[in-house]
Amino acid sequence: MAIFNLNINGKKQQVDVDPNTPILWVLRDHLNLVGTKYGCGIAQCGACTIHLGEVAMRSCMLPISVVGNQPITTIEGLSENGDHPVQKAWLDHDVAQCGYCQTGQIMNAAAFLKANPNPSDEEIEAAMNGNICRCGTYTRIKAAIKTAAAG
Amino acid sequence: MAIIKTTYNRRSFLKTTALAGGGMMIGFSWLTGCQPAPEAGLEIPKEWFEINSFLKIGENGVVTIMSPNPEFGQNVKTAMPMIVAEELDVDWKNVIVEQAPFNTDLYTRQMAGGSQSIRQGWQGLRMAGATARQMLREAAAQAWQVPVEEISTEAGVLYHKNSDKSAGYGEMAAAAANIPVPEEVQLKEVKDFKIIGKSRKNVDGLKIVTGQPLFGVDYSRDGMLIAMIAHPPAFGMKLKSVDDSAARNMPGIKDIFTIKTYEDDYERNAFDTNTFPELVAIVGNTTWEVMNAKKALRIEWEPFSDYSETVNSWGGKQDVRIPAGLESTTAHITKMAEMAAKPGNVLRKDGDPEAAFKNAAKVIERTYTAPFLAHNCMEPMNFFAHVTADKAELAGPLQAPEFIEQTLSARLGMPLEKIDIQMTRMGGGFGRRAYSHHMVEAAVISQKVNAPVKLLYTREDDMTFGIYRPAYHATYRAALDADNKLIAYHVKAGGIPESPLGRAANRFPAGAVDNYLAEEWAIASNITIGAFRAPRSNFLAGAEQSFLDEVAEAAGKDPIEFRLELLERAQNNPVGETNDYEAARYAGVLELAREKSGWGQEAPNVFRGVAAYFCHNSYVAHVLDLTIENGAPRVEKVCCAIDCGIVINPDAAANMAEGAIVDGIGNAFFGAMTFKEGVPEKNNFDNYRMIRMSEAPRAIDVHFVQNDIDPTGMGEPPFPPIFGAVANALYKATGKRSYNQPFLGEKPVLG
Ligand code: FES
Ligand code: FES
Numbered sequence: 001m002a003i004f005n006l007n008i009n010g011k012k013q014q015v016d017v018d019p020n021t022p023i024l025w026v027l028r029d030h031l032n033l034v035g036t037k038y039g040c041g042i043a044q045c046g047a048c049t050i051h052l053g054e055v056a057m058r059s060c061m062l063p064i065s066v067v068g069n070q071p072i073t074t075i076e077g078l079s080e081n082g083d084h085p086v087q088k089a090w091l092d093h094d095v096a097q098c099g100y101c102q103t104g105q106i107m108n109a110a111a112f113l114k115a116n117p118n119p120s121d122e123e124i125e126a127a128m129n130g131n132i133c134r135c136g137t138y139t140r141i142k143a144a145i146k147t148a149a150a151g
Numbered sequence: 152m153a154i155i156k157t158t159y160n161r162r163s164f165l166k167t168t169a170l171a172g173g174g175m176m177i178g179f180s181w182l183t184g185c186q187p188a189p190e191a192g193l194e195i196p197k198e199w200f201e202i203n204s205f206l207k208i209g210e211n212g213v214v215t216i217m218s219p220n221p222e223f224g225q226n227v228k229t230a231m232p233m234i235v236a237e238e239l240d241v242d243w244k245n246v247i248v249e250q251a252p253f254n255t256d257l258y259t260r261q262m263a264g265g266s267q268s269i270r271q272g273w274q275g276l277r278m279a280g281a282t283a284r285q286m287l288r289e290a291a292a293q294a295w296q297v298p299v300e301e302i303s304t305e306a307g308v309l310y311h312k313n314s315d316k317s318a319g320y321g322e323m324a325a326a327a328a329n330i331p332v333p334e335e336v337q338l339k340e341v342k343d344f345k346i347i348g349k350s351r352k353n354v355d356g357l358k359i360v361t362g363q364p365l366f367g368v369d370y371s372r373d374g375m376l377i378a379m380i381a382h383p384p385a386f387g388m389k390l391k392s393v394d395d396s397a398a399r400n401m402p403g404i405k406d407i408f409t410i411k412t413y414e415d416d417y418e419r420n421a422f423d424t425n426t427f428p429e430l431v432a433i434v435g436n437t438t439w440e441v442m443n444a445k446k447a448l449r450i451e452w453e454p455f456s457d458y459s460e461t462v463n464s465w466g467g468k469q470d471v472r473i474p475a476g477l478e479s480t481t482a483h484i485t486k487m488a489e490m491a492a493k494p495g496n497v498l499r500k501d502g503d504p505e506a507a508f509k510n511a512a513k514v515i516e517r518t519y520t521a522p523f524l525a526h527n528c529m530e531p532m533n534f535f536a537h538v539t540a541d542k543a544e545l546a547g548p549l550q551a552p553e554f555i556e557q558t559l560s561a562r563l564g565m566p567l568e569k570i571d572i573q574m575t576r577m578g579g580g581f582g583r584r585a586y587s588h589h590m591v592e593a594a595v596i597s598q599k600v601n602a603p604v605k606l607l608y609t610r611e612d613d614m615t616f617g618i619y620r621p622a623y624h625a626t627y628r629a630a631l632d633a634d635n636k637l638i639a640y641h642v643k644a645g646g647i648p649e650s651p652l653g654r655a656a657n658r659f660p661a662g663a664v665d666n667y668l669a670e671e672w673a674i675a676s677n678i679t680i681g682a683f684r685a686p687r688s689n690f691l692a693g694a695e696q697s698f699l700d701e702v703a704e705a706a707g708k709d710p711i712e713f714r715l716e717l718l719e720r721a722q723n724n725p726v727g728e729t730n731d732y733e734a735a736r737y738a739g740v741l742e743l744a745r746e747k748s749g750w751g752q753e754a755p756n757v758f759r760g761v762a763a764y765f766c767h768n769s770y771v772a773h774v775l776d777l778t779i780e781n782g783a784p785r786v787e788k789v790c791c792a793i794d795c796g797i798v799i800n801p802d803a804a805a806n807m808a809e810g811a812i813v814d815g816i817g818n819a820f821f822g823a824m825t826f827k828e829g830v831p832e833k834n835n836f837d838n839y840r841m842i843r844m845s846e847a848p849r850a851i852d853v854h855f856v857q858n859d860i861d862p863t864g865m866g867e868p869p870f871p872p873i874f875g876a877v878a879n880a881l882y883k884a885t886g887k888r889s890y891n892q893p894f895l896g897e898k899p900v901l902g
Contacts, residue, residue: 001402018402018439025439029377034369035362037578038438039529040610044836047529075362082361090360094352094802097810098224099359100529100578106360125845132836134529134579135224136813138847140806 004064008033009077019065024048026064027074035075035103039132046131049104050074056111058130075103078110086110089148097135105131109145118149193247200324202286203332204257205235205279212307212321214241217251219258219276220268221550222355223580224810225866226803227268229354231276233799234269237346238280238339241320242306248354253552253572261574263550264585264682266767266864269799273861281336283327290326291318306345341797341859350802355576365576367547368607370535375603376405378596379441381431382616383452385829386678387477390429394449398433401447403440407433410595412588413562421464422554424586426617426679432596438607445609474675477829480522480622483647486674487624491518495643495670498656501726502666507639511630515705519627519694521892522823523647524620524683525831525839530578531613536593537603538563543570543594544603548577548584555587562591563598581814582682586618611834619824620683621646623690627698630666635706637717640664644691645672648680651687658765659737660699662730663717678826684814685867688766693819693874693892696762700879701888710761710879711745714738732765736794739856740772743792747854748774757787760879764872767864769795770856773812775848775876777884784881784895786816786848791869793853796860805853808869812851815873817842820895840896 006013008031015030022041027033027050036059039047043058050059051073078084082091086109096102105128112119112127119127124145133141196209207215216232216239232248251258260271284304291309292299295316303310310317320327358365383389395407410432412425419425431450435441457475461468508514534547543565549555552572560567577584593606608616625644632638640660644652656669683689703713715738722734741763744750753759756778763772771794776787789812798804821840825832833839878889 017437018443021437021439025437029437029439032371033362034364034371037366037529038368038531038607038610040836042610042835042837045529075360079361082357087360091352091356094350094356094806096224096353096356096359097226097806098529098577098579099355100366102359103362121849128844130843132529132841132843134527134581134814134841136810136817136842136847137806138813138842138844139809139849139851142844 005069006064006067007069007071009073010071015064017064020063022060023050023062023064023067023072024059027059033074033076037100037104039101039104045101045104046108047101047104049107049131051107051111054111054114056108075107078107084110085148085151086113086144089144092147093140093144095137095140095144097137101131101133101135105133105141109141109148113145113149119145193245196321200328202283202324202328203279205276206239206283208320208324208327210321210324212319213245213247214239214307214320215247215249217249217258219251219261220272221261221263221552221574221577222250223263223548223550223577223584225263225268225807226353226800227263229351229803230269230799231272232354233346233351234273234276235280237344238277239284240304240306243346243351245307250574253574255553262553263580264582266769266867269862270768270864277338278336281338282332285333285336286327286330287320287323289330289333290323294323294326347797347799348801351800353803366530366578367533367535367575368530368578370546370575370605372535372537372603375535375605376434376436376600377438377441378432378434378593378604378606379445379609380592380606380612381433381445381448381450382427382612384615385452385477386617386826387454387475387829388452389427389455390431391451391453393431397449398444398447401440401444403436404444405434405436406600407431407444407448408599410592410599412591412595413558417561418461418463418468420554420558421462422551422586423558423588424618424679424681425588430592432592432599434596434600434604442609472675473677476677478676478678479827480825483622484520487520487622487645487647490645490672490674491624491626491643493672495645495672498652498669498671499661499727500668501661501664502639504639504641504666504668507666508628508630508641511638512633513631513705514628515702516626516628517698517701517890519625519697519890521623521690521693522825523622523678524818524822525614525824525833526579526581526583526618526683527614527839527841528577528579528581528583531610532589532608532616533606534590534593535603535605536590536597538594538598541569545571545590545594546573546575547590547593548575548580549587549590550577550580550584551587554585555590559591559594563594581684582686583618586681610836614839615831615834617679618681619678620689621649621651621680623651625651625691625694627695629698629702631702631706635708637664637702637706639666641668642695643670643672645674647674647678648676649673651690653687654731655687655691657729657731659721659732660717662725662727662734663721665726667726684811685766685870688764688867688871689874692762692764692766692871693878696764696872696875697878697888700760700875700882711741711750714741714763736770737763737765740770740792740794743854743856744772744774744790747792747852748790750774758880758883760876760881760883762872762875762879764868764875766871767867769793769863769865769868771868771872773869773872773876775873775880777880779884784884785846786877788850788852789848789873789876790852791854792856793865793869794856794858795865795868796858796862798855799862801855804855804865807866808853809851811866811869812873813842813847815870816848816877817846819874819877819892820846821893823893823896
């Protein structure tokens with residue numbers, strides 16, 4: 001066990017955990033931020049996507065010990081009222097079915113659009129291929145990303 | 152206007168205490184809190200007046216409607232309340248939706264399965280709204296001293312035209328709550344619907360995109376411990392011994408012990424499937440600590456011997472033999488081919504198929520196979536349980552609480568009144584969560600450690616726990632005469648451990664061919680199976696629709712024309728009396744898909760396949776366009792036509808169909824669970840290939856047949872025929888027929 005000081009959604013947080021603990025479980029079990037989801041634990045599904053700085057990361061394989069003081073953003077901190085352009089586009093297109101994968105999809109899409117505000121279809125596909133949606137909402141996800149990009 | 156007696160499920164319309172606090176256990180409504188979404192801008196009423204168990208009205212006119220059935224992405228949580236709101240005649244903007252407590256006395260069928268939520272809920276939901284509207288009208292009539300017939304309503308307001316009086320529902324709610332439930336009510340005409348048939352957004356949309364707690368895995372309680380299980384690594388194995396000396400003292404670990412999910416002599420029901428009767432449970436403070444301790448366990452497993460168990464399927468008792476042995480996919484393939492070569496159990500025979508085949512000008516025979524499939528719900532199996540001496544509280548994702556409550560009651564030795572099951576939003580179901588052994592496991596673990604517990608399966612636990620879609624095999628034969636007319640048709644299908652055919656022997660093209668034979672067989676196995684989106688149909692449709700495509704080609708006919716001719720025969724002069732489809736509606740979806748896809752006008756280098764199927768009371772046809780890009784097939788577009796009667800929430804229904812299409816393409820291309828010496832060869836998404844965005848269709852067009860037929864199934868019917876459409880388009884693109892799923896697997900899995 002060790003004490004870690006984290007910067008999550010603009011707030012300082014302190015936890016006392018095993019240094020190998022993935023950020024996913026720190027968020028879910030210790031900080032009650034459950035919007036970040038567990039899907040596979042091996043960086044294959046994207047359900048656990050967060051932002052480390054401005055980069056989308058799979059939190060299930062990201063040990064707390066390597067995070068340092070880099071700011072973490074989770075779905076709960078992406079916007080104050082759910083009005084980030086990507087979230088709004090998701091609501092416009094009523095993307096979700098079960099909804100379980102969608103926070104990871106949104107976090108991945110938000111970081112991607114920040115780096116590439118005007119993506120082609122192929123670029124969207126390449127960027128989103130690491131995020132599985134078992135319900136098969138891919139056509140809506142893609143349409144929502146385009147809406148968000150169009151602003 | 153239809154006048155309906157309210158005797159149907161009358162208890163639902165009587166006042167109850169259900170709305171007071173979310174079920175019989177007050178104060179246990181963490182997930183169902185009735186806070187409206189902030190953007191709705193609704194004022195929460197100071198006082199609620201309960202009209203019946205489906206709805207309550209606030210003094211300010213805001214209405215809370217209970218959604219009775221579990222939600223797993225099929226969007227019933229929006230659609231079911233829309234039906235109530237329609238008949239209540241309220242403005243949808245003033246509606247708050249809550250997940251109803253589990254109480255079948257009040258809400259009858261509270262289940263997600265068989266594409267039946269809307270179909271079976273339809274009448275009761277309409278009546279819940281209509282009786283409330285009637286009571287509001289009565290209250291207004293009494294207040295204004297006018298005949299009730301003269302009171303009209305619109306968007307949550309009561310009017311008396313002659314005296315120019317009006318009042319919002321909120322103003323009359325207190326009085327309406329004391330009006331006796333009417334003996335009969337009027338239902339709206341379909342043409343007068345204002346909410347049904349107009350797309351409404353998912354009521355949980357904002358919570359989903361902001362990551363608020365909704366799912367079973369999100370459930371939390373003070374003092375809650377985390378539990379995991381370890382199960383045998385192979386089918387055919389059981390627990391021998393556990394050495395927990397290394398794990399027991401690891402940080403955060405509270406206890407490690409073995410559990411039996413059911414008592415030894417328990418007579419299970421058909422949904423109590425218990426793949427691994429004895430498990431190791433690991434309980435600790437946090438998920439990561441429990442995961443690590445689980446890895447540190449040293450467990451010995453041993454093969455089990457043949458055994459039998461009694462399955463009591465709602466009164467029909469059956470002894471089921473579970474064979475010993477460590478099974479492999481390669482052996483399965485050989486065994487299925489052997490069984491297929493022997494005569495099967497005849498399900499239906501029309502005319503004289505033997506003679507017709509003998510006299511045929513052309514006989515076509517083809518064999519199709521498909522592997523086991525894992526459901527792979529995005530949210531792994533999990534459940535919250537808090538069992539004390541005098542009550543059991545459960546919360547989690549499950550499709551069919553009514554299948555498991557008796558099981559739990561028997562296991563805990565606790566009467567049903569002391570058990571409360573809360574239905575959380577499910578991160579997918581696909582049939583898997585109709586089997587809730589994990590709920591019982593959570594309860595047994597909670598009882599043992601005497602604390603609230605959340606049981607979580609790892610992805611690996613989830614994927615290797617069985618309850619799979621069975622492996623299937625089907626051989627089809629068709630006889631054409633000299634005029635290329637289909638004169639005989641023979642299907643012989645089987646699977647491990649069940650046949651896909653059964654009652655589907657009476658589906659198309661049965662009834663359209665004079666000489667018809669359907670046979671089936673099955674091979675026992677210790678690999679457990681369960682319902683998987685459109686059970687059995689999800690294999691049959693693909694096989695049959697690929698076969699018909701090949702027969703049409705052999706007959707020199709357009710594949711749609713060929714099917715329509717057969718359907719015309721079934722319509723005008725059906726063979727046999729037990730045909731399980733309406734030929735005209737079946738033809739209707741094919742015609743709609745033909746029109747909307749511009750059949751026969753595809754662009755160069757676009758390869759088209761068509762398929763149609765009837766299941767779960769609905770009809771679906773797909774036209775699928777495929778191109779070859781860098782040597783790999785890419786689905787460009789799917790044009791889908793559906794006849795499921797009245798569509799409640801069209802955009803959400805289209806979303807469901809899109810999902811079913813993507814799911815079907817993924818499983819047709821890649822889906823497979825294989826075994827070696829009893830061990831599932833895939834245990835996570837690095838080796839179980841799931842469809843991803845770059846493999847999904849570029850566009851999906853969904854069209855609904857417009858009619859006034861009461862709604863039928865929607866979640867499952869678009870799934871089965873997509874397998875056929877994929878196979879037929881692949882043939883056009885490559886010149887080669889696909890007989891064995893998955894069509895594009897890294898290595899062919901079966902055959
Ligand atoms: S849970 Fe992290 S990628 Fe799947
Ligand atoms: S919406 Fe269910 S997994 Fe994506």
